[in-house]
Amino acid sequence: MRLRLASVPLLVCCLVSTVTANDSEIFENNCAACHGVDGRARTPQGKKLKARDLKESRLSDEDLLRRIREGSRTPAGSWLMPAFADKLTPAEIEASARHAKTFRPAEPKAP
Numbered sequence: 001m002r003l004r005l006a007s008v009p010l011l012v013c014c015l016v017s018t019v020t021a022n023d024s025e026i027f028e029n030n031c032a033a034c035h036g037v038d039g040r041a042r043t044p045q046g047k048k049l050k051a052r053d054l055k056e057s058r059l060s061d062e063d064l065l066r067r068i069r070e071g072s073r074t075p076a077g078s079w080l081m082p083a084f085a086d087k088l089t090p091a092e093i094e095a096s097a098r099h100a101k102t103f104r105p106a107e108p109k110a111p
């Protein structure tokens with residue numbers, strides 16, 4: 001009994017770490033040039049384009065996914081953040097969004 005219970009956290013831990021490695025890889029390959037591996041946008045390109053510190057981002061899941069798919073432009077129409085709809089699969093877009101949210105501080109616990 002004790003043995004079976006002990007294997008549960010092990011399994012969960014391995015599943016989670018596989019997902020996390022993949023998410024961070026996708027983020028590092030597609031987003032980190034601007035947002036930095038730490039999400040804080042302190043890279044030369046991030047500073048130049050004034051990319052957002054993802055720690056401060058509070059976009060809803062829907063808006064976050066839309067931003068990654070569609071990117072964003074200045075009012076004059078030049079690109080700030082590229083659109084990823086044609087560059088990444090929907091699963092990769094979700095993975096990058098998941099990773100982007102890991103920079104946010106933990107939600108305060110409900111009372």
Ligand code: HEC
Nearest residue numbers: 030031034049050051052057058059072080081096097100
């Ligand atoms: C070429 C640089 C560049 C790349 C690459 C890039 N971004 Fe951005 N990103 C920006 C800039 C600049 C902004 C700020 C402008 C804006 O808010 O529209 C931004 C804004 C954002 C925001 C909105 C934050 C907020 O709350 O307003 C999110 C989320 C985001 N990026 C996630 C990503 C993810 C995830 C990727 C990779 C799939 C990515 N970005 C790739 C430049 C980039």
